Amino acid sequence: xxxxxxxxxxxxxxxxxxxxxxxxxKHTHNSQVIEVHQNLLAANDAIAxxxxxxxxxxxxxxxxxxxxxxxxxxxxxxxxxxxxxGTIRIGVIEGDIETDRDAQRIRAKGVPVIQLTxxxxxxxxxxxxxxxxxxxxxxxxxxxxxxxxxxxxxxxVCPATFDLGEHQRVVLVSVPEGPDKPSKYPKAFISSQVFxxxxxDLLPYxxxxxxxxxxxxxxxxxxxxxxxxxxxxxxxxxxxIEYLTSLHSKNQSTGA
Amino acid sequence: MHEMSLVQxxxxxxxxxxxxHDKQRILTVTVDIGPLSGVAIxxxxxxxxxxxxxxxLTNEASLTIINSPATFRCVQCGxxxxxxxxxxxxxxxxxxxxxxxxxxxxxxxxxxxx
Ligand SMILES: Nc1nc2c(ncn2[C@@H]2O[C@H](COP(=O)(O)OP(=O)(O)OP(=O)(O)O)[C@@H](O)[C@H]2O)c(=O)[nH]1
Ligand SMILES: [Mg+2]
Ligand SMILES: [Zn+2]
Ligand SMILES: [Zn+2]
Ligand SMILES: [Zn+2]
Ligand SMILES: [Zn+2]
Numbered sequence: 001x002x003x004x005x006x007x008x009x010x011x012x013x014x015x016x017x018x019x020x021x022x023x024x025x026k027h028t029h030n031s032q033v034i035e036v037h038q039n040l041l042a043a044n045d046a047i048a049x050x051x052x053x054x055x056x057x058x059x060x061x062x063x064x065x066x067x068x069x070x071x072x073x074x075x076x077x078x079x080x081x082x083x084x085x086g087t088i089r090i091g092v093i094e095g096d097i098e099t100d101r102d103a104q105r106i107r108a109k110g111v112p113v114i115q116l117t118x119x120x121x122x123x124x125x126x127x128x129x130x131x132x133x134x135x136x137x138x139x140x141x142x143x144x145x146x147x148x149x150x151x152x153x154x155x156x157v158c159p160a161t162f163d164l165g166e167h168q169r170v171v172l173v174s175v176p177e178g179p180d181k182p183s184k185y186p187k188a189f190i191s192s193q194v195f196x197x198x199x200x201d202l203l204p205y206x207x208x209x210x211x212x213x214x215x216x217x218x219x220x221x222x223x224x225x226x227x228x229x230x231x232x233x234x235x236x237x238x239x240x241i242e243y244l245t246s247l248h249s250k251n252q253s254t255g256a
Numbered sequence: 257m258h259e260m261s262l263v264q265x266x267x268x269x270x271x272x273x274x275x276x277h278d279k280q281r282i283l284t285v286t287v288d289i290g291p292l293s294g295v296a297i298x299x300x301x302x303x304x305x306x307x308x309x310x311x312x313l314t315n316e317a318s319l320t321i322i323n324s325p326a327t328f329r330c331v332q333c334g335x336x337x338x339x340x341x342x343x344x345x346x347x348x349x350x351x352x353x354x355x356x357x358x359x360x361x362x363x364x365x366x367x368x369x370x
Pocket of ligand 1: 070
């Protein structure tokens with residue numbers, strides 16, 4: 001039935017065909033109601049699936065890092081690259097609103113990196129990653145990678161909405177930010193596989209009940225894998241490295 | 257905020273629909289924003305109010321936002337309840353770990369044009 005006027009004409013057809021609306025309506029209005037039922041993220045998600053297929057064709061596991069500004073994403077990557085040097089080939093796509101500082105820090109560690117600047121946008125989207133990954137492939141060493149890290153724009157809200165085609169999503173909260181982040185910004189925690197509490201060397205100086213923050217995150221998403229670490233002291237880093245190594249070996253055994 | 261990019265995409269889609277159907281004006285737009293979509297309804301409305309004015313096809317359009325519930329499944333007993341806000345615990349067994357399903361989509365449901 002027509003939602004615009006209540007007449008019993010079927011207006012609920014899909015609109016991938018050519019049709020005309022010259023059927024006799026008993027009324028004079030000429031407005032038409034179209035049932036669309038399409039996800040607003042459909043365009044992004046289609047590109048994200050393409051990215052994922054591209055990563056998989058090259059045997060790569062992709063990880064999307066999400067956190068507020070300054071939670072320690074780039075520092076975590078620097079230390080991770082040092083620890084995995086010679087065992088796992090890492091590439092990085094850096095997302096920032098402006099500047100290529102983070103890319104410079106990663107490049108100094110000797111791995112292929114591409115900086116994407118969003119020019120104001122508060123998140124990366126799948127189309128940017130599509131472009132960025134092609135650029136990365138042409139960097140020295142960028143053609144053969146095991147793990148691709150995507151460091152998203154520092155923002156705990158917006159990046160959570162946009163699938164980039166990653167296999168794993170990792171959300172970070174640093175000790176100085178406080179333990180209430182999971183409850184305040186649930187989407188990032190619901191959509192992630194891993195929750196990292198970073199900067200644990202600062203625990204003596206901040207009121208951050210680790211167990212409570214973990215419980216809140218698990219309450220939102222019981223499937224979350226939770227770890228806490230300090231990039232500065234290396235405390236807790238083994239669990240993170242173990243997570244990456246096992247991702248990599250699982251990928252090698254299934255991807256071959 | 258990302259609501260701006262989402263509304264930008266919505267307006268592009270509306271323009272395409274109008275062209276496909278040979279219509280000149282968008283009258284009403286209905287969007288379903290799931291409670292776990294990470295989209296703030298007020299910001300979405302605000303972005304729509306601003307961006308729809310910039311286009312002759314959409315400058316008189318009114319936006320209706322609906323908020324379909326998500327499903328929460330209990331990890332203990334498997335009971336499912338649908339709610340717009342996460343329940344504190346399972347209503348059957350009081351377990352507090354509930355796995356959300358659905359409720360994370362942002363869907364353009366319906367458009368009225370002339
Ligand atoms: N004490 C302490 N400081 C840290 C740790 N990790 C990072 N930092 C410091 O935190 C600040 C921000 O770190 P970054 O790694 O740049 O953070 P980010 O998340 O990449 O920041 P954006 O890219 O701007 O969002 C720097 O001054 C780091 O030295 C840590 O484990 N302990
Ligand atoms: Mg950074
Ligand atoms: Zn009608
Ligand atoms: Zn391509
Ligand atoms: Zn945003
Ligand atoms: Zn239960």
